[in-house]
Amino acid sequence: MSGLSIFIFSLVFWATAWWLNTRLARITPRDDTIRRLINLAIPVLFGAALLILWEGITRGFDVPLVILPAPSVILERFVNSTDILWADFQQTYLKAVIAGYVMGCGSGFIVAILVDRSPFFKAGLMPVGNLMSALPIIGIAPIMVMWFGFDWQSKAAVVVAMTFFPMLVNTVAGLQTTGAMERDLMRTYAASPTQMLLKLRLPMAMPFIFNALKINSTLALIGAIVAEFFGTPTVGMGFRISAEVGRLNMDMVWAEIFVAALAGSLSYGALALAERRVTFWHASNRNRAT
Amino acid sequence: MMSELFVKRVLPVVTVVMAIIAIWYASAVFMNAPFERDRAARADKTITFSEIVPLTMNQDRPVLPTPHQVVTEIWKTTVEKKVTSKRSLIYHAWITLSATLAGFVMGTLLGIVLAIAIVHSKVMDKSMMPWVITSQTIPILAIAPMIIVVLNSVGITGLFPKAVISTYLSFFPVAVGMVKGLRSPEIMHLDLMKTYSASPSQVFWMLRLPSAIPYLFASMKVAIAISLVGAIVGELPTGAVAGLGARLLAGSYYGQTVQIWSALISAAALAAILVAIVSLLGTWVNKRMGRRPEAA
Incomplete structure (x- = not known):
């Protein structure tokens, strides 16, 4: 097939998918399973149409590899270099991101519990924490690389600093959500402050804590990848991206981005699932009863 | 009214900020001290802790610069330099x-x-x-x-x-x-x-x-x-x-x-x-x- 016909085919496919989607969106079946299937099919079809249009444009117009490689080229590169990608994934995700994420979220959570005891500290720390979550903390990456060396420890340190404040602010906000009625009820049961925390306030704070965990899962990956731009051993996702960009191997860069996207979406999905299990009582989950 | 706002809002924030600055200075002393000890050891001198502290405050390339060094640097590169200068x-x-x-x-x-x-x-x-x-x-x-x-x-x-x-x-x-x-x-x-x-x-x-x-x-x-x-x-x-x-x-x-x-x-x-x-x-x-x- 010549380039032009590939392009025309992809355009036709895209138009057909769009037309099909407009039809699908109008159907409102009674049955729950069918409705869920349709709600899944529409975005999948849209994504597939976009991918095929991308393939068609890059092939049809012979777009140079440097500007935009076709999805098939990226997939080929991904399949052929799984060992390099796996080594990078291990270095960046399994070492730096997970270690930093656990330490950052954990310490943010503990500090929030401690601060919760003292209204004075809470009033002082909350504005500072809110400000810090808005700041470009990622800028400390070069400093951390100087302090902790080139290996994954410095990346984990950046991740700790990035994830700490969102967790702190969200947990403190979550602990404040209990109403006066519920607290009074606990008091009539003669609950100790610890019981109050464990049985009432922490469960109530869970939606906020999961919100922070979800925000942090993306932040952690960004922090680790960007920190690697400042110096690494010769392995790691951020290192590979900046090195291959320098050599104009765009298919490798895209394969690495694909890995990052996959890791990001999967960890987000896992957290969302865990959230649904833990906060099954929350209004946002009750409504979509099975 | 004003004093209540001060006690409830401003005072805690000021306390926390002061605490952060104090911790910053303390860590600067702690992190910059090894360099001074090395330098003293190379010169065959013993150096006491009270001598180290002022030295750690003004190193050229400290591991952790002190707040006043950062403030001076910002002052130098904003107010004292022309806006068009590449160093501003x-x-x-x-x-x-x-x-x-x-x-x-x-x-x-x-x-x-x-x-x-x-x-x-x-x-x-x-x-x-x-x-x-x-x-x-x-x-x-x-x-x-x-x-x-x-x-x-x-x-x-x-x-x-x-x-x-x-x-x-x-x-x-x-x-x-x-x-x-x-x-x-x-x-x-x-x-x-x-x-x-x-x-x-x-x-x-x-x-x-x-x-x-x-x-x-x-x-x-x-x-x-x-x-x-x-x-x-x-x-x-x-x-x-x-x-x-x-x-x-x-x-x-x-x-x-x-x-x-x-x-x-x-x-x-x-x-x-x-x-x-x-x-x-x-x-x-x-x-x-x-x-x-x-x-x-």
């Missing part, structure tokens, strides 16, 4: 700021347009919305170096590539917030508009848009902070010569810790100022529109 922080901050603002404006407009399309078309809603949410879980900043190099190869350099990264980062919060906001009018109000036989565009201009404004400003606060991050990171991979990100990178190459910290603090100050401006604007607009200021 204001010059670098302006480069970053212009990319941030360009990206922020483009991202906000894109987000609003996308949100309007999603709210008004069921197909757009069902096919786009899942992808908008998925794309938030992707570490978007990882593609920053690629965008820069690709746009470079087509001959586009300077401000635009950085602005593209900021746009890409900032349009998500705006799109998601605006969809929420445009859907926030109650069914009652929408029904009322229908009994007036209002056209879709009238419903949009008279009901949906006004009720979405608070959501818009809340998401714009997130968007402007993230635009700045995008612009700074966009300056890293190309070895850009100007901008706060370039200062960070140059500082890390040459081990100029004071320079890194002063760039970092100015970036933080810039972020705080930008968020404050958006937030003030939001309060003002909301007040003009007759909405009572919220407690939060």
Whole structure:
């Protein structure tokens, strides 16, 4: 097939998918399973149409590899270099991101519990924490690389600093959500402050804590990848991206981005699932009863 | 009234900030001390702790610069240098700021347009919305170096590539917030508009848009902070010569810790100022529109 016909085919496919989607969106079946299937099919079809249009444009117009490689080229590169990608994934995700994420979220959570005891500290720390979550903390990456060396420890340190404040602010906000009625009820049961925390306030704070965990899962990956731009051993996702960009191997860069996207979406999905299990009582989950 | 506000709001914050500065000084002494001990050992001198402390305060390339060193550096590179000089922080901050603002404006407009399309078309809603949410879980900043190099190869350099990264980062919060906001009018109000036989565009201009404004400003606060991050990171991979990100990178190459910290603090100050401006604007607009200021 010549380039032009590939392009025309992809355009036709895209138009057909769009037309099909407009039809699908109008159907409102009674049955729950069918409705869920349709709600899944529409975005999948849209994504597939976009991918095929991308393939068609890059092939049809012979777009140079440097500007935009076709999805098939990226997939080929991904399949052929799984060992390099796996080594990078291990270095960046399994070492730096997970270690930093656990330490950052954990310490943010503990500090929030401690601060919760003292209204004075809470009033002082909350504005500072809110400000810090808005700041470009990622800028400390070069400093951390100087302090902790080139290996994954410095990346984990950046991740700790990035994830700490969102967790702190969200947990403190979550602990404040209990109403006066519920607290009074606990008091009539003669609950100790610890019981109050464990049985009432922490469960109530869970939606906020999961919100922070979800925000942090993306932040952690960004922090680790960007920190690697400042110096690494010769392995790691951020290192590979900046090195291959320098050599104009765009298919490798895209394969690495694909890995990052996959890791990001999967960890987000896992957290969302865990959230649904833990906060099954929350209004946002009750409504979509099975 | 004033004193109560002072005790409840200002005093705790001041205490925490003072504590942070104290911890900063203490860690500076702790982290810079080994260097002084080494130097003393090489000169065959013993050195007491009270002698070390003042020395750690003013090293040339400290492991952790002290707050007053950073403040002096910022003062030297903003007030005492001409704005056009390459060594002026204001010059670098302006480069970053212009990319941030360009990206922020483009991202906000894109987000609003996308949100309007999603709210008004069921197909757009069902096919786009899942992808908008998925794309938030992707570490978007990882593609920053690629965008820069690709746009470079087509001959586009300077401000635009950085602005593209900021746009890409900032349009998500705006799109998601605006969809929420445009859907926030109650069914009652929408029904009322229908009994007036209002056209879709009238419903949009008279009901949906006004009720979405608070959501818009809340998401714009997130968007402007993230635009700045995008612009700074966009300056890293190309070895850009100007901008706060370039200062960070140059500082890390040459081990100029004071320079890194002063760039970092100015970036933080810039972020705080930008968020404050958006937030003030939001309060003002909301007040003009007759909405009572919220407690939060």
